[in-house]
Amino acid sequence: MxxxxxxxxxxxxxxxxxxxxxxxxxxxxxxxxxxxxxxxxxxxxxxxxxxxxxxxxxxxxxxxxxxxxxxxxxxxxxxxxxxxxxxxxxxxxxxxxxxxxxxxxxxxxxxxxxxxxxxxxxxxxxxxxxxxxxxxxxxxxxxxxxxxxxxxxxxxxxxxxxxxxxxxxxxxxxxxxxxxxxxxxxxxxxxxxxxxxxGRRPGAGRRAKPVTAGDHVLAYLREQREAILAYDPGVRRDVPDSVHQMRVATRRMRSTFRTFGAVLDPAVTDPIAAELKWLAGELGVDRDQEVLAERLTTALDGLPPDLVLGPVRERLTTWSNAGHGSARDQLIAVLDSARYLALLDTLDAVLADPPLLKKAAGKPEKALAKAVRKDFAKVSRLITEALGLPPGGERDVAVHEARKKAKRTRYAGEAAVPALGGPARSLAKAMKSLTSLLGDHQDSVMARRTLHELSEAAHGEGENAFTYGLLYGREEQRAASVEAELPGLWKEVTSGASV
Known part of the structure; x- marks a missing residue:
């Protein structure tokens, strides 16, 4: 061993x-x-x-x-x-x-x-x-x-x-x-x-400094491809945070294909983006379970002992361990699959011979800024729509959609930083703060769903479900707090956005 x-x-x-x-x-x-x-x-x-x-x-x-x-x-x-x-x-x-x-x-x-x-x-x-x-x-x-x-x-x-x-x-x-x-x-x-x-040591050469819009997009994509390869062994070894980092790299790459469709031909990159979405989904099964387990365990630890009625901790631990074990076995099978290895080969091929469009040869200040502004406009529309809905399931879905588009805008800003400098960096930072807030909201949604399932299982075994309901109510309060904070944060973001 x-x-x-x-x-x-x-x-x-x-x-x-x-x-x-x-x-x-x-x-x-x-x-x-x-x-x-x-x-x-x-x-x-x-x-x-x-x-x-x-x-x-x-x-x-x-x-x-x-x-x-x-x-x-x-x-x-x-x-x-x-x-x-x-x-x-x-x-x-x-x-x-x-x-x-x-x-x-x-x-x-x-x-x-x-x-x-x-x-x-x-x-x-x-x-x-x-x-x-x-x-x-x-x-x-x-x-x-x-x-x-x-x-x-x-x-x-x-x-x-x-x-x-x-x-x-x-x-x-x-x-x-x-x-x-x-x-x-x-x-x-x-x-x-x-x-x-x-002769020359493998990997010793340096790539030319990015000049065109296409150069900048490809440089960012190469970074993400390398991150996927670098985190793969850590995922297999169950190294902390490796699943999360590998998943982020796949999302960054997929978002870059989507955002910069005027630079790289979508007819070629869309199928690759679909495969990256599949990989991110497989990585997310284990990661989402890990995040939820940590959130619920922390919440349970914060309760006074006299409010923890029944074997809540034991049931939560069993749920967490069972989910992690099955998700991990599935993930390792994915990393050993022909589909995953074919995706890596495809990424190598598209980066070696990229499907560049006419705008790829243009100045990055124009092409990249336009793409980033377009993504930001989508986030603005979705945030406005979400804030206009009453609290409940429909708003939860709308907030989650806004979060996904905010992530895409963040990654677009990151890719544009070498070309656009401070404005792109500021936008990426603002989108990171926004996605963090909206991520807390989505985690609350998922936590409530899990607590409901656990409480039903506990009730079916004749256990007291009081603690699950208490935790559920606290998660509702956290979501409401996020929704109350969102308008102010969004106002700050829009007043500082200048890409």
């Missing part, structure tokens, strides 16, 4: 002088010689190096204390999450699933073999607690695909110990620099091996 470790390290160039004395640096009381370790790692990727292009590394390594399969995801400079699985001859299924959104139907093959002689030192404090591990690695790299080739180098690696203060690395860094040691120019051994044995 795979497990996860947060890896925080710094890499440096090394010469014949090796590792400077680090005693006394950052609380280091002693430097313990742990001897030489021989490591042999084979790195896997697709032939066109899709994992390397995304900054991911997948290896099978023998030697050392952590022999096995290692999949590393970049988190920040010098920080990676490492997923580990036991040693086997082929890529473990749980590891393969985490790179499926990148690999899809391509084959994972050996691309580089790295053999390292690692001279290890443990940096410990006065109590003997490990602060960091420093090593000097003599590396031999052999490329296994393409024209092949090999290279050698020596580097210093300093990795923070579990639960140690990251400030240790900063102090060690200062000492190494003072000794003339310089940081490595490559983010990983694999990146360096690929660059030195086959």
């Amino acid at each position: 795979a497990d996860t470790k947060r890896e925080i390290e710094r890499k440096y160039e090394s010469d014949d002088s090796g590792l400077p004395d680090l005693t006394g640096v950052g609380g280091v009381a002693d430097v313990l010689d742990k001897g030489l370790v021989e490591l042999d790692a084979t790195y896997y990727d697709t032939v066109d190096q899709r994992l390397a292009a995304a900054g991911l590394t997948l290896r099978r390594r023998t030697g050392g204390s952590d022999a096995g399969w290692h999949l590393k995801f970049p988190v920040a400079p010098g920080v990676r999450d490492e997923i580990r699985a036991p040693l086997s001859e082929t890529v473990p299924d749980e590891i393969a699933a985490l790179v499926r959104s990148r690999v899809r139907c391509a084959e994972l093959v050996p691309v580089v073999r790295l053999r390292s002689g690692r001279d290890v030192r443990h940096l410990v404090d006065a109590e003997g607690t490990l602060l960091a591990e420093a090593s000097v690695d003599a590396v031999t790299a052999e490329r296994l695909v393409g024209k092949g080739g090999s290279t050698q180098w020596t580097e210093i690696e300093v990795e923070l110990a579990d639960d140690a203060d990251p400030a240790v690395l900063d102090k060690v860094d200062k000492r190494l620099r003072k000794a003339g040691v310089r940081p490595s120019k490559s983010p990983s051994k694999l990146a360096r091996a690929l660059e030195q044995t086959g």
Whole structure:
């Protein structure tokens, strides 16, 4: 079974002088010689190096204390999450699933073999607690695909110990620099091996700065496509907030296709938008359940104990766990489906060869501003209609429709920020505040629906339904409060909108 470790390290160039004395640096009381370790790692990727292009590394390594399969995801400079699985001859299924959104139907093959002689030192404090591990690695790299080739180098690696203060690395860094040691120019051994044995490192190029309206729209769409791919492994691992962030990316992409129909041909993008709506819906089953459970649990926690009559908490927990389990199983099946992988392929294709219309070549200040203003006008109409309705189910539906259009306007503003600057940023911020308020209203609607269902189930089992009714009434009050606040907020939004 795979497990996860947060890896925080710094890499440096090394010469014949090796590792400077680090005693006394950052609380280091002693430097313990742990001897030489021989490591042999084979790195896997697709032939066109899709994992390397995304900054991911997948290896099978023998030697050392952590022999096995290692999949590393970049988190920040010098920080990676490492997923580990036991040693086997082929890529473990749980590891393969985490790179499926990148690999899809391509084959994972050996691309580089790295053999390292690692001279290890443990940096410990006065109590003997490990602060960091420093090593000097003599590396031999052999490329296994393409024209092949090999290279050698020596580097210093300093990795923070579990639960140690990251400030240790900063102090060690200062000492190494003072000794003339310089940081490595490559983010990983694999990146360096690929660059030195086959030319340019995958993913190293930069896109040209957006100029036209089409450039700006495509740049935003590429960001969202990358977000979908980046959050996919987190969704599979049940990482908090990953489902929400992946769902937001699908919504942003779909909204961008809709809003900028004068830039990208809707005849091509509408079917893609429909598939993105399907994916967002599948992601939403688990996310909506999570949000509702948290809202209802918080509300229940806020009640005095004498107002909680019957096994309300137990029933809520059972409902929450059952819903999450079934929704999660369905979601994983979706991410493994041919339909989802086909959607990813389609997104790649449309971004590689976009269906640009005539206005795509125009100045972004004109084309993007016009599209954003059009979306804002739709929000204005829907808000006005909702405020004109009496409280009740019809108004609830109208408020929800206004919220969806406000989200679309927010995303349009975000896409236009690089071209339009402050006005688009202000509009996006205002729409975020509006959707947050309207989202609270919609959450109240869904909470009341769930409370009604739970109360019926409780009543059917002969339980006291008083607490469900109390919570229902409080949710009604929250919705009424939102509706009372909406006119004032909308007035602020309209007075500040100037895209």
